[in-house]
Amino acid sequence: MTSSPENHRDALTGKVAELLERYNKTGIAVTADTDLSADLDIDSVSAMDLIMEIEDHFDIDIPVNMAADIRKVGDLVAVVEQQLGG
Amino acid sequence: MDIFEKYRGLIARHDRMLEAAGDPFNVCMERLISPTEAIIDGKRTILFGTNNYLGLTFDPHCIEQSAAAVREQGTGTTGSRIANGTYKSHRDLETEIAGYLGKRTALVFSTGYQANLGTLVGLAGPDDIILIDADSHASIYDGCKLTGATVIRFRHNNPADLDKRLARIENKEQVKLVVVEGIYSMFGDMAPIAEFVDVKKRHGAFLMVDEAHSFGVSGDHGRGVAEAEGVEADVDFVVGTFSKSLGAIGGYAASDHPDFDTLRFVSRPYMFTASPSPATAASVRAALECMRDRPELRTRLWENARRIHQGLEALGFETCSPASPIIALRMSDEVAALTAWRRLLDHGIYVNLAVPPGTPNGVCLLRCSVSAAHSNAQIDEILRRFGEVASEILTVADAG
Numbered sequence: 316m317t318s319s320p321e322n323h324r325d326a327l328t329g330k331v332a333e334l335l336e337r338y339n340k341t342g343i344a345v346t347a348d349t350d351l352s353a354d355l356d357i358d359s360v361s362a363m364d365l366i367m368e369i370e371d372h373f374d375i376d377i378p379v380n381m382a383a384d385i386r387k388v389g390d391l392v393a394v395v396e397q398q399l400g401g
Numbered sequence: 402m403d404i405f406e407k408y409r410g411l412i413a414r415h416d417r418m419l420e421a422a423g424d425p426f427n428v429c430m431e432r433l434i435s436p437t438e439a440i441i442d443g444k445r446t447i448l449f450g451t452n453n454y455l456g457l458t459f460d461p462h463c464i465e466q467s468a469a470a471v472r473e474q475g476t477g478t479t480g481s482r483i484a485n486g487t488y489k490s491h492r493d494l495e496t497e498i499a500g501y502l503g504k505r506t507a508l509v510f511s512t513g514y515q516a517n518l519g520t521l522v523g524l525a526g527p528d529d530i531i532l533i534d535a536d537s538h539a540s541i542y543d544g545c546k547l548t549g550a551t552v553i554r555f556r557h558n559n560p561a562d563l564d565k566r567l568a569r570i571e572n573k574e575q576v577k578l579v580v581v582e583g584i585y586s587m588f589g590d591m592a593p594i595a596e597f598v599d600v601k602k603r604h605g606a607f608l609m610v611d612e613a614h615s616f617g618v619s620g621d622h623g624r625g626v627a628e629a630e631g632v633e634a635d636v637d638f639v640v641g642t643f644s645k646s647l648g649a650i651g652g653y654a655a656s657d658h659p660d661f662d663t664l665r666f667v668s669r670p671y672m673f674t675a676s677p678s679p680a681t682a683a684s685v686r687a688a689l690e691c692m693r694d695r696p697e698l699r700t701r702l703w704e705n706a707r708r709i710h711q712g713l714e715a716l717g718f719e720t721c722s723p724a725s726p727i728i729a730l731r732m733s734d735e736v737a738a739l740t741a742w743r744r745l746l747d748h749g750i751y752v753n754l755a756v757p758p759g760t761p762n763g764v765c766l767l768r769c770s771v772s773a774a775h776s777n778a779q780i781d782e783i784l785r786r787f788g789e790v791a792s793e794i795l796t797v798a799d800a801g
């Protein structure tokens with residue numbers, strides 16, 4: 316990709332936010348700072364489903380160990396970025 | 402900050418539950434009458450959620466053997482297997498389990514939960530990759546955590562998804578261990594183990610199967626789903642429990658791997674806990690004999706399961722899988738499930754209430770389990786009483 320790392324990350328955040336829409340019941344604006352549990356009310360069970368959708372979409376694995384540390388959308392994007400990097 | 406602060410949300414949810422239905426997770430069996438009946442809240446209640454698949458908890462032979470062992474060997478071993486806690490009875494039990502399963506080596510653990518912890522942590526370490534079914538039991542998740550391995554979940558009962566994930570990590574040299582169960586504890590659905598065997602062979606991975614709910618239940622000899630599917634030799638590690646079909650407590654792990662005994666000096670959940678009591682070891686051996694010599698128990702179990710499954714569906718309940726000794730009824734939400742659970746208990750039927758996060762996909766269930774010891778009269782009663790509350794339960798479910 317020719318875009319800068321920042322653009323790349325913004326694009327990833329946009330895509331992840333899109334995948335999150337289904338969980339965004341109150342229709343808040345999803346940013347890197349959005350907390351999955353506190354702001355979107357995603358519980359541990361839904362979080363596992365969400366992770367699987369993201370894995371499928373990007374064709375990556377997000378190991379349970381890494382998923383445990385994800386609190387905010389930004390954390391999730393960082394993990395996706397890392398796993399895409401191989 | 403208070404140490405329990407992190408649980409405020411859960412405590413509030415629990416309090417709401419208490420108010421609505423009493424405590425579904427703290428039911429007291431005041432007196433046991435038989436494998437299928439007990440006094441609860443002073444009332445005679447049919448037990449329809451106990452995992453007592455073969456109904457052996459009151460089997461005279463098991464009780465006699467167990468009582469004799471207490472008299473001869475005492476009430477407890479007061480030590481771990483690596484210290485003073487290995488009795489001849491543990492060795493004999495391990496030999497018998499290995500023989501029954503046709504595996505080279507078997508190890509006995511103090512619970513089924515520890516059998517999973519101990520096997521996983523004995524097999525895998527921080528440099529390895531474990532791939533587990535998304536709906537795995539808590540003991541598998543917890544065991545994985547203990548290993549420090551990279552843990553990847555694949556979609557429930559989906560060999561194609563496992564295949565895809567193994568392909569993704571194809572070029573990694575790490576050891577890969579795949580973990581599935583035989584029959585899943587919540588829905589009672591069966592793993593396609595033969596297909597998983599194909600996948601794991603193709604990718605050079607190891608396969609561990611937890612037959613907790615299928616030991617004594619599936620296969621011509623009750624050795625589990627791998628036996629039923631004819632692929633036992635390709636299962637590298639098999640784990641199981643004594644707490645369900647065998648009516649006792651404890652667990653086992655067995656394998657043909659020549660180094661499997663290594664677990665005895667590397668697996669902490671095996672090493673640092675007291676060994677099963679002599680009474681337990683004795684009743685398990687007796688129960689294994691029953692399992693071997695009385696195949697009609699298994700026939701009866703499945704007849705009962707099919708009859709009840711059919712009966713409950715006819716009443717309008719939504720089941721979660723084809724007939725098996727675990728029959729899960731889907732409820733619309735937690736309130737509906739709680740209400741239904743309470744109504745059934747008031748009508749003298751005990752089932753398990755299962756709600757998230759203990760259930761797959763966040764569903765709320767009435768989890769029923771069938772026993773070979775349920776008599777025809779009891780099954781009639783179970784169906785009659787479910788029928789009595791059905792209109793009420795199902796209305797609640799629809800309203801939700």
Ligand SMILES: Cc1ncc(COP(=O)(O)O)c(C=O)c1O
Nearest residue numbers: 512513514538540586613642644
């Ligand atoms: C799939 C599975 N594995 C392991 C266990 C643990 O067994 P135990 O109750 O003997 O500790 C259970 C049940 O509790 C289970 O459902």
